[in-house]
Amino acid sequence: MKGQAIFLNYKKSKIHLLRFGSGKELLISFPGYANPAELFLPLASALGERYTILSVDLPFHGATEWSDSSFTLEDMHGLIELILTREGKTEFAMMGYSFGGRIVQKLVPAFVTKIKTVILLAPDGIFTRGMVNAHLVPRVIRVWLRRSLRDPKWLLSLVRLFHRVRLLSEYNRKFIHYHMSNPERRDRLFNTWISMHDFVLHPSKTKELFRQSKIPVALFFGKTDPAIPLESGKWMAKDLENVSLCILEGGHRIIGPALVTALKQYQKKADSK
Numbered sequence: 001m002k003g004q005a006i007f008l009n010y011k012k013s014k015i016h017l018l019r020f021g022s023g024k025e026l027l028i029s030f031p032g033y034a035n036p037a038e039l040f041l042p043l044a045s046a047l048g049e050r051y052t053i054l055s056v057d058l059p060f061h062g063a064t065e066w067s068d069s070s071f072t073l074e075d076m077h078g079l080i081e082l083i084l085t086r087e088g089k090t091e092f093a094m095m096g097y098s099f100g101g102r103i104v105q106k107l108v109p110a111f112v113t114k115i116k117t118v119i120l121l122a123p124d125g126i127f128t129r130g131m132v133n134a135h136l137v138p139r140v141i142r143v144w145l146r147r148s149l150r151d152p153k154w155l156l157s158l159v160r161l162f163h164r165v166r167l168l169s170e171y172n173r174k175f176i177h178y179h180m181s182n183p184e185r186r187d188r189l190f191n192t193w194i195s196m197h198d199f200v201l202h203p204s205k206t207k208e209l210f211r212q213s214k215i216p217v218a219l220f221f222g223k224t225d226p227a228i229p230l231e232s233g234k235w236m237a238k239d240l241e242n243v244s245l246c247i248l249e250g251g252h253r254i255i256g257p258a259l260v261t262a263l264k265q266y267q268k269k270a271d272s273k
Helices: 035-047 075-087 099-111 130-136 139-148 155-162 170-180 182-197 203-213 232-236 257-272
Strands: 006-012 015-022 025-030 051-056 092-096 116-120 215-221 243-248
Touching: 006 075, 015 035, 015 075, 025 075, 025 099, 025 232, 035 051, 035 092, 035 155, 035 257, 051 075, 075 092, 075 099, 099 116, 099 203, 116 257, 155 170, 170 182, 203 232, 215 257, 232 243, 243 257
Parallel strands: 025 051, 025 092, 092 116, 116 215, 215 243
Antiparallel strands: 006 015, 015 051
16 A cells, blocks of 8 residues: 555645545544654554544655744644645544654644544653653754754764763664764754754643543553653553553564554454443
C-alpha cells in the first residue's frame, strides 16, 4: 500500500499528507522527528478497516514545503481544522509516534470534545532522557546555536570526546553525529528544535486532562527504549481506567509486526466494551 498523496495549502506553505485505509472514522497521525508520513503505512492492516488515516509530513520533513523557519502550536491547530474541513468530519482520533506523540498531547486540550481516541507510540513529552530534553534550552540560545554551527566540526569533535569519557551515551552520540553531519539534516534539526518552544508539555496536566475527559488513550512502549523510558508510560496509565499500556519487546523503533499485532488486539478489546 502506497497511500494517496494530498497537499493542503496553509498560509504560504504546502503540507503533504498520505491518506490510506477505508474506515468510516478519521485518524490524524503524526510521525516522529526525521520520519516521513510513510512511517505508518505498515499499520494499515491493523487500523485501516476502522479508520481513514491521514499521516502528516511535519514541517521540514518529507514532501511538505514549509515557508517559515519554525512552526507553532497555532499552525498545528490550523492544520487539524483544514483536515476536518476537507474530510467533512467533526470528530476524529489522533496517533503520534515519538516527537509526533508530543504534538498529539499538545493538541488534545484544543480538540478535547472532538477527539474519540488517542494512540501514543513511544511518545516524547511525558518523561524523556538525553537529547529529547533539549527543548529546555532557552529559545534565544537555540537560535544563536543555529547561526553558530554552520560548520559543526568542533562540535562533532567535542561529541566524540564526551562519548569517550562516558559523558554522552552511544544513542545520543549517534543522534548528534547523524543530524549534524549533513547541512539539510542540520537545518531540519535546528528548525524543529526552535519550534519546540511552543510544544512544552506538563505531564501532570496532560494526565489530569485524560482523567477528566475520559478519552480512551492507548500507550505502546518499547521495553528497552533508550530515549523514552517505559516508566513514563507506567506513570501515565496508573490509576486511569481509560488509559491502557502495552509493552513491546525492543527499543524506540516499535513500528513493525509486533505493534500491528498489539494494535489489532487493542481494537478487538475496545470493540468488546
